[in-house]
Amino acid sequence: MxxxxxxxxxxxxxxxxxxxxxxxxxxxxxLPYDGSWESLQKMPVPDWFNDGKIGIFIHWGPYSVIGHRKEGRGYAEHVPKLIYEDSTYYYNYLRERWGAAPPEFGYKDIIPEFKAENWNPDDWAKLFAEVGAKYVVLTAEHHDGWANWDSDLTPWNAMDMGPKRDIVGDLGKAVKKQGLKYAPSYHRERHTSFFTTEKYVVDAEARPDILEEIKRVPEAESLYGPFGFSKEAVDEYVARWKEIQEKYQPDFLWIDDIPIFTRDGNDTRKNPQEFKPVIQYLYDQCRLMITDFMNNGVERGQEVYVNNKGGNRNWPDGVGCLEKDNLKLDVIGPKWQSCTTFGTSFGYLENDTYKTVEDVIKEMVEVISRNGNFLVNIGPKADGTIPEEQLERLNEMGRWLEINGEAIYGTRYWKVNEQEKGNLAFTTKGTKLFAIALEKPVNSIVIEATKGWAENEVKSVKLLGSEAEVKWSITSEGLEIICPADLGKSKYAWSFEIATNSVQHAPNAIQTDANKALKGTKKVDLDGNH
The missing domain is CATH 1.20.5 (Single alpha-helices involved in coiled-coils or other helix-helix interfaces)
Known part of the structure; x- marks a missing residue:
């Protein structure tokens, strides 16, 4: 038995x-993604990203302690490498401020001053929600080798040094409580040449004073290095992202552009592509890393997405949204995102030169009307406080969105994206057309692209934020809107909501060729990519 x-x-x-x-x-x-670029090109744009439109980018790390850049403008988060590149200027600056310079005193020695002592992640998250953001992108690691999370892979992390807090984890919990999506951004792809004598080469050598710092403090090698590309460096690159993915389950895989893909004998733009062996390995591992991230999202029932950064895109078109710094397309492009600065820097820069509030609002509207998302950046100080100039712009943006959000959130592009006469931008939502005036509307506006509309096509016209009656008529030249004397609560830009009898979104208006869409953009890039 x-x-x-x-x-x-x-x-x-x-x-x-x-x-x-x-x-x-x-x-x-x-699982929908089999490890090929072809399968990744089929990834859908998540509704939360397509509808949310507004994100907050945060550049915050030990470089925020410095808050200074030669000539007072440009990307302050690049100063850790500039210290060694422009030693004549920055060594003197360090001596004046800290009393010493490399190799006695280098970037590693500034880290203890990154304390985040006045930081409250819940306050940040509430602010971001109040100003109308729908997702938050925080620098988990910039090019400097510092990890803003509780990492088991490097001692140079925010839990063990500096703030002694899990910045990525704490902010993630706070923003999720506010119902916002979360993306710890990852910029380590350019770390291997950040502290070297030559940038964006496969075999890079550390600068002499970096080597001397490491000689004196051997632990510094794991901050400043590795130098150049190797299989071990690529494996570490993937492992750090994998740690972020597993610990924090992000909604978005944000990666900066990867210059080595088109430098030093490598070129993804050629057919067939050209790679040195270790860069082929990097390219393949990135593809598998994205595949794993996307499939992991599917397994968790989480809508996730990625970006495709740079003029020379990291990945084949269709794998994630197009993105560049301060990008503004002239046309309606494939789904794209502008990571936008309020000033000239992403990281904190004392006495930065800022855009006007009006320019920020106009830029936001133009980006969204052309199928873009507006990822606007803040650069907090080392103690966790947000500079007043940035707070002012965030709050003004929030006040505008509170009035005009119906013309922004959940919208899609129209058959045209702009009209010079009257300085108009357009968005749509179902049978509604929104004509957003980017200069104060006076007298009347004729929407030229409505020429030929039938008398009964328009049901009503109203001005968001105003109780005033808006008169209108269908003319031989198109819909004419008589602007009311009382423009209501809105400032900087004014949104006319036009209720019609037909769906207004025009899917075929998009320029599907990314190269053509990016050609002739109005982008201003102050210092390469960040």
Whole structure:
């Protein structure tokens, strides 16, 4: 009897193992991304990203302690490398401020002053929600090698040094409580040449004073290095992202552009592509890293997405949204994102030169009307406070969105994106057309692209934020709107909501060719990519 029971148990066990194996196979088969670029090109744009429109980017790290750049403008988050590149200027600056310069005192020695002592992640998250953001992108790691999370892979992390807090984790919890999506951004792809004598080369060498700092403090090698590309460096690059993914389950994989893909004998733009072996390995590992991230999202029932950064895009078109710094397309492009600065820097820069509030609002509207998302950046101080100039612009943006949000959130592009006469931008939502005047509307506005509309096409016209009656008529030149004397609560830009009898979104108005869409953009890039 015991033998029979044992046999029965063994058969049952085998059947269960077999069933579990089949279930695992089924799960593997059902995952939509098979590791190829072709499958990744089919990734959908998540509704939360397409509808949300507004994100907050945060550049915050030990470089925020410095808050200074030669000539007072440009990307202050690049100063850690500029210290060693422009030693004549920055060594004197360090001596004046800290009393020493490399190799006695280098970037690693500034880290203890990054304390975040006045930082409250819940206050940040509430602010971001109040000003109308729908997602938050925080620098998990910039090019400097510093990890803003509780990392088991490097001692140079915010839990073990500096703030001694899990910045990525704490902010993630806070923004999720506010119902916002979260993306710790990852910029380590250019770390291997950040502190070297030559940038964006496969075989890079550390600067002499960096080597001397490491000689004196051997632990510094894991901050400043590795130098140049190797299989080990690529594996570490992937491992750090994997740690972020597993610990924080981000909604978006944000990666900066990767210059080595088109430098030093490598070129993704050629057909067939040209790669040195280790860069081929990097390219392949990035593809697998994105695949794993996307499939992991599917397994969790989480809508996730990625970006495709740079004029020379990291990945084939269709893999994520187009993105560049301060990007403004002239046309309606494939889904894209502008990571936008209020000033000239992403990281904190004392006495930065800022755009006017009016220019920020206009830029936001233009980006969204052309199928873009507006990822606007703040650069907090090292203690966790946000500079007043940035707070002012965030709050004004929030006040404008509170009045005009109906013309922004959940909208899609129209058949045209702008009209010179009257300085108009357009968005749509179902049967509604929004004509957003980017200069104060006076007298009347004729919407030229409505020429030929039938008398009964328009049901009503109103001005968001105003109780005034808006008169209108269909003329031979198109819909004419008589602007009311009372423009209501809105400032900087005014949104006319036009209720019609037909769906206004025009899917075919998009320029699907990314190269053509990017040609002739109005972008101003102050210092390469950040």
């Amino acid at each position: 015991r033998i029979k029971n044992s046999i029965l148990f063994a058969i049952t066990t085998l059947l269960l193992v077999s069933c579990n194996s089949e279930k695992k196979k089924e799960t593997t088969v059902k």
